[in-house]
Amino acid sequence: MKYKLIPFLLSFGLCGAAYAQFQQNNPGANHGNKFEQLETIIRDPNMYRSASGAPGPAYWQQKADYVINAEIDEKNQRLIGSETVTYTNNSPDPLTYLWLQLDENEHKSTSDNQSFDGSKMGDRMSIRQLQTIIGGTNDYGVNILKVTDGAGSALKYTINQTMMRIEMPKTLAHGAKFVFKINWNYKITDRTTVGGRGGSEYFPEDDNYLYTIAQWYPRMAVYSDFQGWQNKQFTGRGEFALTFGDYKVNITVPADHIIGSTGECQNYSSVLTGAQLNRWKQAQSANEPIEVVTLAEAKNAMKSKSTAKKTWTYYAQNVRDFAFVSSRRLVWDAMKVNVEGKSPMAMSYYGPEAYGLYRKYSTKVIANTLKVYSKHTITYPYPVAISVEASNGMEYPMICFNYGRTEKDGTYSEATKYGMIGVITHEVGHNFFPMIVNSDERQWSWMDEGLNTFCQYLAEQEFDNNYPSRRGPAHLIVDYMKLPKDQLEPIMTNSENIINFGPNAYAKPATALNVMRETVMGRELFDYAFKEYARRWAFKHPTPADFFRTMEDASAVDLDWFWRGWFYGTDAVDISLDNVIAFRMDSKNPEVESAYQRKQAEENNFIIARKRNRDAGITFAVEADTSLLDFYNKWDRFAATPATKENFNKYYASLSADEKKLYDSKTNFYQLDFSNIGGLVSPIIIEWTYTDGTKEVETVPAYIWRKDENKVTKVFAKTKTMASVKLDPYLETADIDASNNSFPRVNQPTKFELFKQQNQVRGASTGGNPMQEAKKTQK
Template identity: 70%
Template structure:
């Protein structure tokens, strides 16, 4: 590709926009394989045509010094921060934009007002509460904003964004320091929703606090769009600047705190026993419980009225999150990436102990190793998994789910779901915490790329891992949906109907197809690592990914991006016909046998058979004088001169012609049609009459001259019994009934059942572990 991607703010493919993708509308060629053309713009000094950062590339930086206090009794957070903002752009800035994402919980927020609702025969409390609630006392309360000398600074809040009006223009290469004081009521995330808040455990009267989007954060100012000031509506996540953090968190003295970065004062906040275990974990090859299950169970009813302050620092991160509770087991072990020690850790409550104690920290370590192999070596000193009944990611810390039953057993679905979500959320450290794409605009750039790497990690965990996203055939049900229920991958996060398939599964599948079917592992892996290396700790756009994958592989992929990312076309390649040809042997003894078969077949029709069965007296039988030479002539008898005729023919051939004749090839002409619209390679599996198999792989470029229908002839040494296209289901073909010759019946099964409603998030089916204990 020779040009850079235009950054559209909304759905990129309306009917008119889609028409712009067609260079030769109305034709059967000249569309799907043309370069992206008018929908991309020229590269510049900031972003090169190769997909790498340009020579003048720049990005902003924001450092934070934060003091926060958690009021458990009143479920409130009070905090203040000093932000140092560095203007590395060439532009003078007269104002700054700050994100107040916690304002999404306000009853008057845009996402609440624009959220559709309807009545039904059965309404849940949450549904009704969401309709009638007018005031919920949620959202950030800004107390004051001042410069570093304490002088007030004017500001304007627009929903989830706040504009800071600078008293003096911030010039290029300058920096500005200011302070914000705020507080907010912590939401019950189990009822209100959202990524952060508290979860209440009635059985022991305690809370789990997951503190996310909890502080005013600088929005990104970039070369490709200026300020990223799209409002936070709950789905499109976060575009943030890198910086250094120092965070002091004051919490009840009996709480355990885990957060982004490294704790600076364990010796002051941990007991002597826990400190000893922490030191042992530095060289441990298996997780060591820093705070164990017995300790937290004995302390659940002894709530301390004292406070402790935990201090964390983190360098070159784009965000900060933390967890705080007195009901957390904490384990840790050392793992190594390219010789560098990283502390893999987990925090989890008693209900998650049977699963998390066995798996979580080891899954964290596994994830870091696999992702580092496929992208860049993990650069941070810590990676944390927290069980919090949900999934969400932040630098060095993530929140996941995975709780056992009351008796300590768990289903297979919960086990693999837990492992998968830990891999996914820990993996987000790479996308977008390090390769820092704009999630607010393109969710797929972090969710899709991360889901692809999750699939790789799952498959390297267990060869029989039941991955639900990544294998091509898993996306078929989505891609065969009606077009009015689909959007291209290149669609803004808030405009997508089926968000999971669109932003997670389809791009992950596309990358897997690229790796396994289009490019091959060697070319793909090198190019994908190059993308991660080029854009680590920077802000890439989709064009930077597209162009890097081409630049580092010498594979023209515009047709692939056009089809998979800019359209809603599915894959449906039909094998319409197989015609068999062989070379005429010029031997009467051989050819006459085949000719007789064809003659007999052509001579057979229903009237002739019925006349014979009816005993019709034919004229030549009633009057034998009508018979002549040709009535007795055997047209398929081998002549006496046949051998001489063949020798004359054979001797007339050149040496090369004789070699070709002796090869005795069988020729098969296959006709394919592109029923779905999305051009793809054609993978053909031949099964020969002796039972052996052979596979041919035809690149997608076969469709260049005719995007609707193509034919191709194959020469085979053996006679073919059957032909199957896409035998390993690697192209996401939505209709396998037209993939074989001869056609195969598509068996299926049905079951008569009584429909039941299962709680959201619950696993279905039996619990074999529990059943085994009861036997």
């Protein structure tokens, strides 16, 4: 045992775990693995979920309706709430208890997620890392004050960390409803130091708070046909799946606060000023964002600190969750968006520090997102879509929290601008996945984050043709996919077990879908099938099998090999072009073949001694004594003769019209040898460059690997003469090694950058700031 005192620095930063190997059907063979069907590893179809990937004829799901009263106690930094829940059992199963989620309990010192990760001391340690190591007790988490049935009789309940079980007084039969009530409160955490999805942010310069209230009330867990109760604990990573229902929520806050929320406000006339109400009415028909609450009004409210209270009332129909923002330091702008015959309101809420970016971009980015996502999935069904600047990135029905703040002088970097547009697109896009197509991210992160990141990429590219998307293009996933196997896990991995969460749950599935759309299926087939999946499972609870089956069912493309490789495995695409052999047809024409044979003979019979003897000026015997020369010294063995010419004419005359056409085409044949080094089967995309300078690109389907998953050889017929061959010329397959993609081989120059790690407040300007430099030179 050794003891050593090592100094470390206090800093502000973060990190996360597991790897699974996909089982092969035919281990040890060079075939029978990668192209076998998925039936052995996905759920069998049944009356609830059909073999086509659509909901079955007996599909059902539960319903939970809420009436909630909530109050923000700004003085004591507490949220106080009471709710009445009406739970409808649409399942065929009789239920004796209910499970609810208490996500705020993730902050309790006794919660497992506070201690189940390993830890190490480093040269730089954050306050949060040290607090986790030190441990101790805190007063975070939900305080349940009372649980009763609709008549007021107490109900027995048990809290297991972030889950609460309520025992019903009698069994809840199919089709029956159960009404119960809960009173609770909790200390609002400082989201910037404690972390978590909801909480507050304090602004010391004006002594005000921004409250982003999310995952805040006891929420019904999902009871489904495929897993019963979804009661996996909330550890802070895997987000949630919830039951759809209707909400009426009364929110009491200081009178000078502005609220943005899930749903539609029912009493703007009593909580807004006359001027603000008029601007709200104008915004409902505006094509440009109108400030309902102006920057000047927000700055005035920041100084007022009202002690009076106001209650805002919201109603939301057929949503799975409810969240809101509240603060006196909010600008609020809004405009109408025309989305395939519907007119939702796009709205943004942001503080003065974000005004220079959010006023220009946020609401218009919402509009672009709704339009592009609606085109590729379903028409956006809700009445509003809200973006809130909160130095955050999280989503809820109709509202999301994003980041993007300018410098003090109002300038911002290009990285901050595009980062902000990207996060708004992503979080607004979550309305579709998983707020409407209600997948369970606590089980399968990719069904939420991956599908949404793919659609985000589509929306970014339709926002700006030069948009610098960070996820989606195939070449951007290469560095992740070439990592050692012990640092990788399949996409089909539970949220808490993923080491590199961003690449695995966001980037890789988004890239896979982009490869499927652009390279494997083509846009027309893919877009139809993807839209069909969204249509089938809108406002329902899909599983991975439902997605896999729908994509095949609606396209008539066998994709099992693709799901196996990209979603169930950790192999990478690395196709090597090992060899190219050119073949020429024997023309039998002596005038053509004689020249070729003469050249081949010269090349095959070349002896270096002969050349050096000639160079040395040696006098050869047959030159010194010409009597040694005879017929064979003068005979041209390759010259065409009358007999060979006559034989050729007879041969050509015997050919049919089709044979003469092929003969006259002078086709070149090239035999290419390929190796699947990476293990992930993929289409082979070949770019031919010809001696005349022209190029041709062709694609060989991935099915070429089905009989030998390691090596294949294929012959190509070309009317032109090849100069070079290159694989994956547009970088669309995520091939991790381009050095073996060309024939002849091409050197791949590389460069490196000396990089200094920096820690930034989320949402602050990052990277170079040419705007600021230009502003300085103008003074």
